[in-house]
Every structure is written in structure tokens, then in C-alpha cells.
Amino acid sequence: MTVSTAIARLNAADPDFARHLDHLLSWASVSDDAVNQRVLDIIKAVRERGDAALVEFTQRFDGVDASSIDDLILGRERLELALTRITPAQRQALEKAADRVRMYHERQKQDSWQYTEADGTVLGQKVTPLDRAGLYVPGGKASYPSSVLMNAIPAKVAGVAEVVMVVPTPRGELNELVLAAACIAGVDRVFTVGGAQAVAALAYGTESVPQVDKIVGPGNIYVATAKRHVFGQVGIDMIAGPSEILVVCDGQTDPDWIAMDLFSQAEHDEDAQAILVSPDGEFLDRVAASIDKLMPTMERAEIIEKSINGRGALIQVRDMQQAIEVANRIAPEHLELSVADPQAWLPQIRHAGAIFMGRHTSEALGDYCAGPNHVLPTSGTARFSSPLGVYDFQKRSSIIFCSEQGASELGQTASVLARGESLTAHARSAEYRILADKKGN
Known part of the structure; x- marks a missing residue:
């Protein structure tokens, strides 16, 4: 396979740097009119015809030979069967990741509290878990068992009584790793439906699919559009844009490591964004050379190439202080501080979904097993929002006596x-x- 990389080079000293950076970061996540109308029609059909509409859409869009809703329901025993069908190494990895994710999120639990004033007035806050949460999981080629863990485990830690998972199965293909992850994470019910119709079913309920209080999990443009439309009827986690990574490096990390870190997000899809910021221009040259060297070795080279060439960048800055300023301006989903003393710079980081500290902490560890959640704000929304967590599955009521x-x-x-x-x-x-x-x- 022949690939050609031509990653953009920017310099913060250029007078038009801000304009070029804004153009690089711009992302239009708004659905077009055709997608929007199609989603509205699907939601209307599910609200009016319930299970019958789900079966019809699943037949049409996923090519599944289902005669009734019963063909689209997986029981707990099917999830347990998946645990026996994956390899021992896969099961061990899922269980270890789940344990770490659970341990981290246990620390996020909020408890109810009260205090009494001198005259006997009592004020406080009652923290209550949601009754039911809905988890959307992509199917087909985009099968992410790690996302099952990251979405379901915080809900269970929060005390959510029932977690309902929807996952499309194109042409009836079940992903055993996804089902095994659902079993380990404590998912209660699974429906093999996807798309806007699955979101509508979770939001409004059907004869078989229970109505939930909040819908979380990633999906395509139809899923994202449907989540926008049902917000208010139910809560949602966020409208996520493409994956992003910003690496701030002092020029002392192995350039091959940095190139592969950039690839780790670029391989998600063509619209993903990978950016490196460094005060060392020669180091940027070495990373560019590593990109060219390593690109042909990648299984998803075509996707990575389009991402790197279309939305990637190598940015030279005056010094590390300016690198941090650029990082805060971008407010990335994933921020790697690949520097000698990351702790010294941490207080100056104001906007980032997750911060990976030091040369040895690759973003990939956070995606799978470090413990913190990998569902993170994208497209600059880290300026005002946070990673998915236990708090997203708890609500707070004020107490006044x-x-x-x-x-x-x-x-x-x-x-x-x-x-x-x-x-x-x-x-x-x-x-x-x-x-x-x-x-x-």
C-alpha cells in the first residue's frame, strides 16, 4: 500500500497563526436536512408503532432476519455464554480493565449530606441514582467492548437499578467481546437494535424496550442526531465529535513513540484529529519522518493518512509556556504532556478531557485499562464539560426543613x-x- 503524508506545519510566531488554528479546529457536527428529517421520521414511527417499527427498521437497515421483537432480545444467559467463547487472555484483560475502571469510579460516588442551623433549620442534599440508564453500543466494524465497560460500570457504581444496552448486529453478526464486556459490567438487558430507532425506543419505550432516564454511548450521525432530538425527554451524556489527541512535547521523547501516539487517534476515522505541539523545530522534523516511516506499517493506513493530512498538524511554539497556552486554546479530548516534569505544568492546564502525564503514559492506556473514563468531551467542549462519570448517573435533590x-x-x-x-x-x-x-x- 502506498501512502503519502503531508501533515500541516504551523508556527505560533506567524501573524495569521490564530486564523489557521481556528480553521484546523473547525468541525461542523450539525446534521444536514436529509439526515435530520429521516431521524424525525424514525422517531415518530417508533413512538407510534413500538416494537413493530423496531423490527421493520432492523430488517431494513441491518439486514437481520427477525420476525418479531423476541428475535432481538438477548438474555443474561447469552451474555454469560459469550464469556466462554472469548479467549482466556481476552477474558482476563476485560476483567482486569473492569476492576480498574470500577475502583477508580468508586471514588467518584457522592453521598447525601445535611447540616442544622442554630434555630433548628435543616438544609442538605439528597443524592439518588437514576432508575434506569440506556447504553448505546456501536456494532459491526465499530465494536468497542471497552466502551461497554466505560459506560456501564459508572452507572452500576452509582447505583442505577437497571442498565439496558442496545447494539446493532449487522447481518445478524454478534460480537462476543462486546457481549462478554456487558456480562462483566453488569448490563441487565440487551436488545440487538441500533441507529436512531434504538435511541427512540430507549427514550420513549416500546412494548418490550423499557423507557430509560438517560442515554449514553457513542454512535454515528443518525444516533447523534436522534440523541439531540430526544434530549429533554431523557438525559444524554454528550454529542461527541471525532476523536482528538494533542501531544505537548519538549523534544526529548522518542519520535516514533509520538508518531504512534498520533496514529492511535487518527486510526479511529478520517475526521479524527492528531496534533503535536513543541518548541523544538528539529524534533517536529523527526516526528514527521517517523510518520512517513511508520505509516506504511499500519493496518488502517488509509484512514490514518486521511486524518493526518486532513486535520492533523505539527505546531512549533516559542517555548513550553506558549505550548501550554496553545493546549488550553484547543481544549483537547486527550492531552499528552510528554515532558520531563509534567507535574510542574499541570497547574497551568485549564481545559482538557483527560491529561496523560509523562513520556511513558500513552493515551491508549486510558482508552482501555488505566481506570479513568474514556468517554470525554470533544471539539473544544472540555472548556465547560467533563468526562463521563458516576455523577452522570446520580441526581441531587435539595433538602429544606x-x-x-x-x-x-x-x-x-x-x-x-x-x-x-x-x-x-x-x-x-x-x-x-x-x-x-x-x-x-
Whole structure:
């Protein structure tokens, strides 16, 4: 296979650097009108015809010979069977990864709390898990058992009573690794449906698919569009864009390592983004040479080439301080600090989904087994959002209990503010509870 790499070279000293960087980072994730309308039609059909629509769409889009919804349901025993069908090494790897993911997320659990004021008023917060979560898992070529672990385990740690998984099975092909991961992660029910129809079924429920409170997990443009439309009916995790990696390097890491780290995200799809930032121009040249050398050895070379040439970049900066500034400007999904003392730079990192510290910490470890979640904000949304976690499957209710004295004291304040807003019923409701000796004050 012949590949030709021509990764973009940018220099932060150039007067038009900001414009070129903005162009490089731009990503239009909005569905076109045709996709949008098709998704709306699918959602409408599932809401109106339930299981029958799911069977029809699964036959049409996935080529599955299903005569009824019963053909699209996998029981717990089928998940357990998958554990016996994968290799011992695969099972051991899944179980070790699951243990590490579970251990990390156990530390994220939030507990309810209360405190009592001097007059007896009690304030607090009640933390409650969602009743039911829906997990979308891609099928076919894009089969990711690691995503099953990363989505299902935090839900179970949070205390979600039921996790329902949907996974398409093109032409009826089941992925044993995905099913084994579902078994290990504690998934309760599995439906072999996908696309916008699966999202609609989870959001609104059918005769067989239970309605969930939140839908998580990656998918194609139809899945993402459907998640946008059902948001509000249910919660969603995020609308994810293409995978991203930004490597900040001082020029002392093996250039082959860096090239392969860039490849690790570029191989996801042609729209993935891989960027290297360094103050060492000669090092950028060496990494470019490593890219050319290693590219032909990759199984997914064509995908990597399109990603690297289309959205990748090698960026030269003045110094490490400017490298960090560029990193914060990009707010990447994955940030590798491939430097001598990453801990020294960590306080200055403000925007990143996950931060990989030091030369030996490849992003790939985070994808599979380090422990932290690999479901991360993309397309600059790390400026305001966080990795998927236990907190995404817990909700918080405020607790307010007023003593007689507390209601009287607070009532006076509420009365003034309510009347200032011309909300008389609010004011009088609070005033009824003001103690007699306070009303003249």
C-alpha cells in the first residue's frame, strides 16, 4: 500500500497563526436536512408503532432476519455464554480493565449530606441514582467492548437499578467481546437494535424496550442526531465529535513513540484529529519522518493518512509556556504532556478531557485499562464539560426543613423579595409563617 503524508506545519510566531488554528479546529457536527428529517421520521414511527417499527427498521437497515421483537432480545444467559467463547487472555484483560475502571469510579460516588442551623433549620442534599440508564453500543466494524465497560460500570457504581444496552448486529453478526464486556459490567438487558430507532425506543419505550432516564454511548450521525432530538425527554451524556489527541512535547521523547501516539487517534476515522505541539523545530522534523516511516506499517493506513493530512498538524511554539497556552486554546479530548516534569505544568492546564502525564503514559492506556473514563468531551467542549462519570448517573435533590423559628426568620426576607417581584401569593405564603411577635418588625 502506498501512502503519502503531508501533515500541516504551523508556527505560533506567524501573524495569521490564530486564523489557521481556528480553521484546523473547525468541525461542523450539525446534521444536514436529509439526515435530520429521516431521524424525525424514525422517531415518530417508533413512538407510534413500538416494537413493530423496531423490527421493520432492523430488517431494513441491518439486514437481520427477525420476525418479531423476541428475535432481538438477548438474555443474561447469552451474555454469560459469550464469556466462554472469548479467549482466556481476552477474558482476563476485560476483567482486569473492569476492576480498574470500577475502583477508580468508586471514588467518584457522592453521598447525601445535611447540616442544622442554630434555630433548628435543616438544609442538605439528597443524592439518588437514576432508575434506569440506556447504553448505546456501536456494532459491526465499530465494536468497542471497552466502551461497554466505560459506560456501564459508572452507572452500576452509582447505583442505577437497571442498565439496558442496545447494539446493532449487522447481518445478524454478534460480537462476543462486546457481549462478554456487558456480562462483566453488569448490563441487565440487551436488545440487538441500533441507529436512531434504538435511541427512540430507549427514550420513549416500546412494548418490550423499557423507557430509560438517560442515554449514553457513542454512535454515528443518525444516533447523534436522534440523541439531540430526544434530549429533554431523557438525559444524554454528550454529542461527541471525532476523536482528538494533542501531544505537548519538549523534544526529548522518542519520535516514533509520538508518531504512534498520533496514529492511535487518527486510526479511529478520517475526521479524527492528531496534533503535536513543541518548541523544538528539529524534533517536529523527526516526528514527521517517523510518520512517513511508520505509516506504511499500519493496518488502517488509509484512514490514518486521511486524518493526518486532513486535520492533523505539527505546531512549533516559542517555548513550553506558549505550548501550554496553545493546549488550553484547543481544549483537547486527550492531552499528552510528554515532558520531563509534567507535574510542574499541570497547574497551568485549564481545559482538557483527560491529561496523560509523562513520556511513558500513552493515551491508549486510558482508552482501555488505566481506570479513568474514556468517554470525554470533544471539539473544544472540555472548556465547560467533563468526562463521563458516576455523577452522570446520580441526581441531587435539595433538602429544606424549617423549624418554626427558622420559617419566621426566613419568611421576613422572602416577603420583602417576593413583594419586590410583585408575587403577592409568594409573599403571603411566607408571611403566614412569621411568628406574631415578629410581624410588627
